[in-house]
Amino acid sequence: MTQxxxxxxxxxxxxxxxxxxxxxxxxxKVETLKNEKYFExxxxxKNELQSLIKEKSxxxxxxxxxxxxxxxxxxxLEQKNHSSLYLDNLITTLQxxxxxxxxxxxxxxxxxxxxxxxxxxxxxxxxxxVRQDVKQAIHxxxxxxxxxxGKFDMTFKAMVPIYERGKFIGIVESIAKFxxxxxxxxxxxxxxxxxxxxxxxxxxxEAYSNTFVENxxxxxxxxxxxxxEIVKSSSITKYLDIPEYRVDKEHSLLITTxxxxxxxxxxxxxxxxxxxxxxxxxxxxxxxxxxxxxVTLLIFLLIIVLLxxxxxxxxxxxxxxxxxxLEQSVEEKTKELELQSNVLRFIxxxxxxxxxxxxxxxxxxIEEAIKHYKATGEQLSIFFLDLDSFKDxxxxxGHEVGDELLLEITKRLQKCxxxxxxxxxxxxxxxxxxxxxxxxxxxxxxxxxxxxxxKKPFNIKNIEIYTTFSIGVALxxxxxxxxxxLLRNAETAMYKAKDSxxxxxxxxxxxxxxxxxxxxxxxxxxxxxxxxxxFVSYFQPKIDARNGKIVGLEALIRWIxxxxxxxxxxxxxxxxxxxxxxxxxxxxxxxxxIKQILKWQQKGLEFGKVSVNxxxxxxxxxxxxxxxxxxxxxxxxxxALLELEILEGQIMKDPQKSIDILNKxxxxxxxxxxxxxxxxxxxxxxxxxxxxxxxxxxxxxxTDVPKNKDDVxxxxxxxxxxxxxxxxxxxxxxxxxxxxxxxxxxxxxDIQGYFFSKPLPVDxxxxxxxxxxxxx
Numbered sequence: 048m049t050q051x052x053x054x055x056x057x058x059x060x061x062x063x064x065x066x067x068x069x070x071x072x073x074x075x076k077v078e079t080l081k082n083e084k085y086f087e088x089x090x091x092x093k094n095e096l097q098s099l100i101k102e103k104s105x106x107x108x109x110x111x112x113x114x115x116x117x118x119x120x121x122x123x124l125e126q127k128n129h130s131s132l133y134l135d136n137l138i139t140t141l142q143x144x145x146x147x148x149x150x151x152x153x154x155x156x157x158x159x160x161x162x163x164x165x166x167x168x169x170x171x172x173x174x175x176x177v178r179q180d181v182k183q184a185i186h187x188x189x190x191x192x193x194x195x196x197g198k199f200d201m202t203f204k205a206m207v208p209i210y211e212r213g214k215f216i217g218i219v220e221s222i223a224k225f226x227x228x229x230x231x232x233x234x235x236x237x238x239x240x241x242x243x244x245x246x247x248x249x250x251x252x253e254a255y256s257n258t259f260v261e262n263x264x265x266x267x268x269x270x271x272x273x274x275x276e277i278v279k280s281s282s283i284t285k286y287l288d289i290p291e292y293r294v295d296k297e298h299s300l301l302i303t304t305x306x307x308x309x310x311x312x313x314x315x316x317x318x319x320x321x322x323x324x325x326x327x328x329x330x331x332x333x334x335x336x337x338x339x340x341x342v343t344l345l346i347f348l349l350i351i352v353l354l355x356x357x358x359x360x361x362x363x364x365x366x367x368x369x370x371x372x373l374e375q376s377v378e379e380k381t382k383e384l385e386l387q388s389n390v391l392r393f394i395x396x397x398x399x400x401x402x403x404x405x406x407x408x409x410x411x412x413i414e415e416a417i418k419h420y421k422a423t424g425e426q427l428s429i430f431f432l433d434l435d436s437f438k439d440x441x442x443x444x445g446h447e448v449g450d451e452l453l454l455e456i457t458k459r460l461q462k463c464x465x466x467x468x469x470x471x472x473x474x475x476x477x478x479x480x481x482x483x484x485x486x487x488x489x490x491x492x493x494x495x496x497x498x499x500x501x502k503k504p505f506n507i508k509n510i511e512i513y514t515t516f517s518i519g520v521a522l523x524x525x526x527x528x529x530x531x532x533l534l535r536n537a538e539t540a541m542y543k544a545k546d547s548x549x550x551x552x553x554x555x556x557x558x559x560x561x562x563x564x565x566x567x568x569x570x571x572x573x574x575x576x577x578x579x580x581x582f583v584s585y586f587q588p589k590i591d592a593r594n595g596k597i598v599g600l601e602a603l604i605r606w607i608x609x610x611x612x613x614x615x616x617x618x619x620x621x622x623x624x625x626x627x628x629x630x631x632x633x634x635x636x637x638x639x640x641i642k643q644i645l646k647w648q649q650k651g652l653e654f655g656k657v658s659v660n661x662x663x664x665x666x667x668x669x670x671x672x673x674x675x676x677x678x679x680x681x682x683x684x685x686x687a688l689l690e691l692e693i694l695e696g697q698i699m700k701d702p703q704k705s706i707d708i709l710n711k712x713x714x715x716x717x718x719x720x721x722x723x724x725x726x727x728x729x730x731x732x733x734x735x736x737x738x739x740x741x742x743x744x745x746x747x748x749x750t751d752v753p754k755n756k757d758d759v760x761x762x763x764x765x766x767x768x769x770x771x772x773x774x775x776x777x778x779x780x781x782x783x784x785x786x787x788x789x790x791x792x793x794x795x796x797d798i799q800g801y802f803f804s805k806p807l808p809v810d811x812x813x814x815x816x817x818x819x820x821x822x823x
Contacts, residue, residue: 058354065350069343076339080332088327089292089303092237092320096305099228103203106147111205111221114152121209123162124154124217138165146231149224156217201225201243201266201316229267236326238274238300240319241266242287263287266316274300274321287317299324398472400450401457406534409471409479413530416483417523428485430493431519431537432460434476435549444510451507452514463496479534485522494518494552501550515550517541526555566622572608573619573628577635581607584640585806588815589655589777589799592791597819599655599690601799602640603806604632624662633665634674641684643809652816658690658720663697672711679715686716690741695721698737709738720777724765735772742769744795746780753789766793 114120134152141147154163203223209216225241232239245262259265260283265275277298278286286293289304305318396408404412416427434456441449453476460470460478469481482493497516505512519540527533540555547553576582582604589599606614623629637659644657665671679686691712698705698721709719720741744765751758762778769776778790781800790798807815 061350061354062347065347069347073336073339073343077332077336080335081329084327084329084332085292085294085301088301088322089320092301092303092322093305095235095237096228096232096239096318096320099231100307103146103223103225103228104205106145107150107203107221107223108205108207110141110147110150111207111219114221115207115209115219120154120219121211121216124156124209125211134163134165146227147223148227151222153220153222154217155220157215162217201241225266229271232320233271236322238271238321239267240271240274240278240321242283242317242319244315263317271321273298274319277321278319286319287314294324295321296324301327398474401454401472403457403478404469404471406471406473406479409469409473409481410530410534412469412481413533416481417528417530419483420523425484426486427523428482428490429521429523429533429537430480430482430497431521431534431541432478432480432497432516433541433545435515435517435545437476437514440512440514444507444512448507448510448512452505452512455505455507456501456514459500460497463493463500479537490520490522494520498550498552517544517549518552519544519555520552521555569619569622570626570628573623573632576606576608577631580639581609582632582635582639583607583808584636584643585808586643586657586812587799587806588804588812588819589658589797590803592787592796592798595819597654597816598797599658600644600812601658601692601806602636602660604636605806605808624664627664629662629664630668633660633662634678636660637675637678638682641679641682641689644688645682645684647813647816650813652813653820654816656688656690656718658692660692660722663694663700666693666697666705666708672708672715675712675717676715679717690718690720692720692722692743695724702737706736706738713738713740739774741775741777743799744776744778746800749778749780749786749790749800752786759789762790762795763793766795770794 138150138152141150150165152163152165153161156162202225204220206218206220208218229239229241242260243264243266245259245264260275260279263283277295277300286302287304288306289302292301292303294300295302300321301324302319302321305320306314307316307318308314396405396411397403398405413427413429416425419425420427437449437452440452453472456478457470457472460480464470464480464482467483471479471481473479480493482490497518501515505514519537519542521527521533521537521540523533526536536555540553543556544551544553583606585603585605586600587603588597589601590596591598604616604620606616606619608614620629620632623632640657640659647654668674678684679689693709698709712719718740719738720743721737721739722743723745724742742765744762748758748761748765752762753759766776775797776795777797777799778786778795779799781787781790781798781802783802786800787798787802790796804815
């Protein structure tokens with residue numbers, strides 16, 4: 048036995064050492080191969096960039112040499128007159144058919160004055176006092192092709208002196224930007240950031256200050272936004288002198304730097320080059336790793352064979368010893384398994400917290416009671432109990448207090464039931480009672496006993512807590528014949544008790560099931576409608592009553608059911624808010640409405656802002672702001688044309704939280720309007736703090752104006768309030784000329800209502816917009 052154990056220990060040690068060593072070797076080898084690959088790729092990136100720079104320099108030099116040989120140019124330089132030059136077509140052709148997308152040409156007279164610029168119609172500019180390169184070319188004429196820093200960029204520049212009959216008559220200078228190099232590098236899968244030392248950019252205007260990072264100027268900030276943000280998030284200096292390469296694992300990038308010296312060998316500019324690690328082919332490294340692993344596996348198998356041989360020699364002796372040990376422990380293990388089986392059986396049929404029977408055991412006992420009824424006629428009833436506002440207890444005091452409360456409730460419920468009744472916990476805050484040998488009188492007594500017990504407060508960890516039950520009751524055999532259906536009907540009755548105000552009870556009725564089935568069908572129909580795009584946007588125009596022009600549109604949802612036709616929003620929106628489907632509805636409507644607005648914009652139609660309604664649940668969802676920003680960015684929609692309408696009552700549920708959310712919405716450039724203003728009991732102290740742009744007078748105040756004095760007073764107050772707070776105002780539900788005249792007289796000019804137009808489908812709304820745009 049001791050020898051066998053020694054073999055096992057040695058085997059484990061050998062395998063551990065071998066596997067550890069193999070892992071370290073393979074890891075180190077793969078890392079080395081990766082580094083070599085990254086070095087090779089970074090070198091290729093630099094070589095490609097240097098080739099492009101050389102190619103561009105040669106191209107600009109060739110253009111300059113060609114221009115210097117043109118006799119018309121020589122004549123113009125000699126006469127100091129550029130009126131005979133026609134170079135616009137040449138520059139346009141170069142920009143269109145060559146890589147010289149941004150090229151400028153300048154002719155400089157011997158006295159240093161520019162007589163022609165392709166980027167300016169000015170002549171006679173004395174450049175000699177600022178252009179040292181021009182001075183040098185005049186005093187020591189020679190062909191120059193280099194990279195330099197212009198006023199607003201780093202550029203390629205070529206200067207060629209021109210002689211006519213042995214006389215120096217001027218210089219042809221061509222300048223081109225680096226834009227095409229950035230594009231070519233991007234097409235090769237490389238991001239390029241061109242950086243210039245700030246000392247070369249002293250003449251930059253304030254308008255270009257946002258292109259500076261620390262003491263450096265970014266030449267092409269919009270060509271590589273992602274790389275620019277990465278550089279900004281750290282320090283640009285650590286990217287300017289990378290010896291070979293750097294692997295940025297956080298952003299999955301291979302980064303290297305190419306330094307560009309000036310004529311004095313001083314660092315003038317830098318090229319930060321980056322490639323996505325996912326674009327680098329590492330298949331050869333993977334093949335090398337697989338080869339190493341194959342060799343390692345063969346060695347490992349050899350070790351296993353040797354160990355198996357040693358093991359086999361002592362195996363029989365070990366088996367005999369183990370048999371003796373097993374025979375001794377079989378009896379003990381059998382007893383332990385029986386005990387564990389009993390424990391598992393209890394766990395499978397009981398709640399882990401209260402130790403009460405669970406749903407499985409409850410249904411089993413209901414089935415037994417039903418069988419007993421068939422033999423004796425003994426009736427039974429099922430109670431479904433759900434705690435009211437138990438979530439508030441957990442949220443306020445924590446789940447530990449909530450669990451203690453459930454244990455105390457269990458004790459009180461056990462005092463209410465008979466010995467042959469069954470109290471079960473179904474999960475969470477739901478309990479059930481099987482009440483056997485029941486009568487109407489005993490059922491009512493049990494209900495009252497439970498309600499009385501729950502009136503007394505619970506003292507949990509020195510916290511006084513009040514809670515109540517909503518109770519549903521189903522009777523056998525009147526309400527159902529099967530155990531599961533009986534429990535389900537009791538639950539249905541409980542929900543009816545919830546709807547009736549909680550802390551009460553309801554007996555099951557057949558119509559409850561019918562209503563539940565209708566809700567299930569409505570839920571399925573709505574989900575199917577979202578999938579099949581049965582919801583459409585109707586648009587109701589908002590009109591400036593002073594001139595009849597459209598100042599906006601409100602997007603309103605309509606459901607075109609394939610069998611039932613047009614369904615009014617009042618028939619499904621409340622259900623969607625109750626079930627949470629309103630989140631998908633709001634998301635669908637925002638996207639659907641924006642797409643339609645974009646189509647109208649492409650047709651050149653003008654209609655002001657489009658407003659979309661947003662529900663409370665949508666605003667309170669954790670990712671609403673991110674989802675909103677993503678939607679408008681994905682659709683490339685101008686947020687200045689979007690307005691969100693939020694019910695006043697929604698905002699006033701939690702004013703401080705609403706202020707935070709509305710600020711984030713406005714930071715996206717989206718306007719906010721308070722819908723149904725005057726019905727939500729706004730606090731003026733909060734109203735002045737709310738970041739909103741507009742308030743909409745609710746139609747309930749408009750209906751009876753100007754006849755109803757109370758409504759007139761309210762509307763006047765709202766208009767005055769809006770003006771004093773600097774808010775826009777609009778009235779909805781305007782249907783008569785009397786209402787319109789009253790509102791205009793009081794200073795409310797933006798009108799929405801049937802007086803001008805009802806909500807219109809897309810085609811009719813488009814025709815309405817076209818007519819209004821034509822002044823019809």
